[in-house]
Amino acid sequence: MSDTIKNIEEKSGVVVISTNGYFNNIAGDAVLEVFNQKMESGNTKFLIDMADSKVVNSIGVSILIEIIEKLQAVDGKMAFTNLAGIVEKTFNIMGITKYCEVYESIEVGIEKLS
């Protein structure tokens, strides 16, 4: 685990990835790497928990678009939880929230995705 990813767990068929700190290119690449591994082993449902990433940049967030593209090919899903106000606003402006739901907690996210 890198210092940009705090936790990875699987629950009810959903992979929950909790990020840590500034969500920049390094953090985005770390999430992409976990995503690629999990997708190879057959996972298609992902919940990204950003409780500890109150600050992001568009380079990090752009990497999430790559994940959305890959998930579309396998009819998978990605959702987010615990977004800071400015992070959700950024996702809105970029249009990411057209393709991904935002849930209020990890529990709700797992329930809705699974």
Place this chain on the structure above:
Amino acid sequence: MSDTIKNIEEKSGVVVISTNGYFNNIAGDAVLEVFNQKMESGNTKFLIDMADSKVVNSIGVSILIEIIEKLQAVDGKMAFTNLAGIVEKTFNIMGITKYCEVYESIEVGIEKLS
């Protein structure tokens, strides 16, 4: 409650004051005010929880010396818990830890003080 004090509670005769954010003169004065009120109503045992104050300055910390002085007059006690490394080091350099214990958790602090 001010935004520099997160919580105040009394347990087993110990007043636990949890601070929030940068422990500067404003935060120090806020703790002093709570202390003065509680001392007037007869409390003499205080635990200061600094889990959410990882950054301090010497103006804020100096105000704690005033509290130590007042407590000496009534044979009272103040202790600290959840100190960041640099905060404990600062307390050591200033000599505050000669007069106040540092405990690893609120629970242990209450147990030892009460």
Place this chain on the structure above:
Amino acid sequence: MKNPEVELKLPVIPDIELTATKTAEVISKHMNLSEEKTGEISMAIIESCINAFEHSKTKEIYIHFIVSDDKLTVKVIDRGTGFDKSKVEIPNIENKLKADARKRGWGLQLVAELMDTVEYDSNESGTTVTMTKKKENNE
């Protein structure tokens, strides 16, 4: 203090833009701006800093904060290559989701949406982004 100004000179070090977002937080608090506005200012600063670091081909950038009664002005300045803003495409997610499309290219758009006013002054001796956030009467 009347109209305080902060000036930062920052070299290209990973994450050094966080120095500027911390500055924005302290100043926003001083000005009594909402948490929402503080986040918007910080994000706009991050994007402008990253652009200057990535594209201007210089080794350092300058950030100025100018506080006035009714607004905060932030300038992000580099002495680099400059660029023609009219040639920059407006991004949209549907195009980005096409195979092989470059996913990047959101910075200018984000800054435009997050701030009240944004101006680019760019030529071969560098780029200055001047952006403002208004303070409401009740803030």
Place this chain on the structure above:
Amino acid sequence: MKNPEVELKLPVIPDIELTATKTAEVISKHMNLSEEKTGEISMAIIESCINAFEHSKTKEIYIHFIVSDDKLTVKVIDRGTGFDKSKVEIPNIENKLKADARKRGWGLQLVAELMDTVEYDSNESGTTVTMTKKKENNE
């Protein structure tokens, strides 16, 4: 980038010294300094900034960070009144605990204990505190 430098010009706004501690955090991380050293550098900067704000009678201060292979150098500069360090008493808690004693007066002592080297260059045109933290070979 070889020997990057950061320069901050900060006005007297409450808590603006946190801009400088954030800078110290980002630079320390870049230099691979330990968390312990990062905390020590930050605390020394806070104390030096507060002194300049409180005692120099100026409206702004300057902070420079100079990164080199074996150490971080931080300068806190004001163009204020200056002071005679030899006249400053070394504080101790027993004296401070006497009734009516001034509880303050810890800044210089803290900086001296927390940094590897500290120098004061002070005269009627201002004060420059130059302090360094060494980087170990294994950091």
